[in-house]
Amino acid sequence: SDVTVHSDVNYGTNVSVLPLLLSAPPSPTPLLCDIYEPSGDSLTDRPVVILAHTGVFLPPVINGQPTGSKLDSSIVEQCKRWAKKGYVAVAFNYRLGWNASSSVQEVRTATVIQAVYRGMQDARTVTRFMRSTHDNGNTYGINPSKIVLGGHGSGGYVSLAVATLDTAMEMYLPKFISPTNAPFTIAPINSAWGANNASSQSYSLVLPLTTRS
Secondary structure, eight states: OOEEEEEEEEEEEEEESGGGGGTOOOEEEEEEEEEEEETTOOOSOEEEEEEEOOSTTSOTTTTSSSOOSTTOHHHHHHHHHHHHTTOEEEEEOOOOOOOTTOSOHHHHHHHHHHHHHHHHHHHHHHHHHHHHHHHTTOTTOEEEEEEEEEESTHHHHHHHHHHHOOSGGGGGSGGGBOTTSOBSOOHHHHSOSSSOOOOOOOOOSBOOOOOOO
16 A cells, blocks of 8 residues: 655666757766665565656756656656555666757757667666666565566657667668668767666567676
């Protein structure tokens, strides 16, 4: 009947391009999540549901919406409902930022694809983090082999990217190449400067992650 929330848990650090919106250079930013679990439940093998918020890869207000973070009312409500059913639910913030105001279509396309790619890496990082909590005392009482990822709106794009993009080389498929034959996303540059070192492992929607970086 009640839920315990662990707020602003740091699941990693990586470089954000969001400062570019204020004409500042990209800089490291902490990656935070909220972890929901059923109060008073002593089980130690609970499945995990990880949810990515919507927001068109821009912060609230700037994106023209009241949504765009792990505190979105729909995310919070869904996490509470999962926790009351006996799951551990995780709402996470992922890195935001792309050039939505550019008058050049190719720039808008490239930067939003890069935003999805960064979100995908952050989703994998929070999943690795949850697995690490099991290996280090199982603080949240989870089953590391039962982790599922989903999302609302653009967070759904992130979860589908995790499910379908298995290797960095897939970012060089024709659909990710610009009309000028330049890749929209260059994996070593656009993915992981900090803690989110990209893995070439194959992931399914229920994420059987076996390595952490």
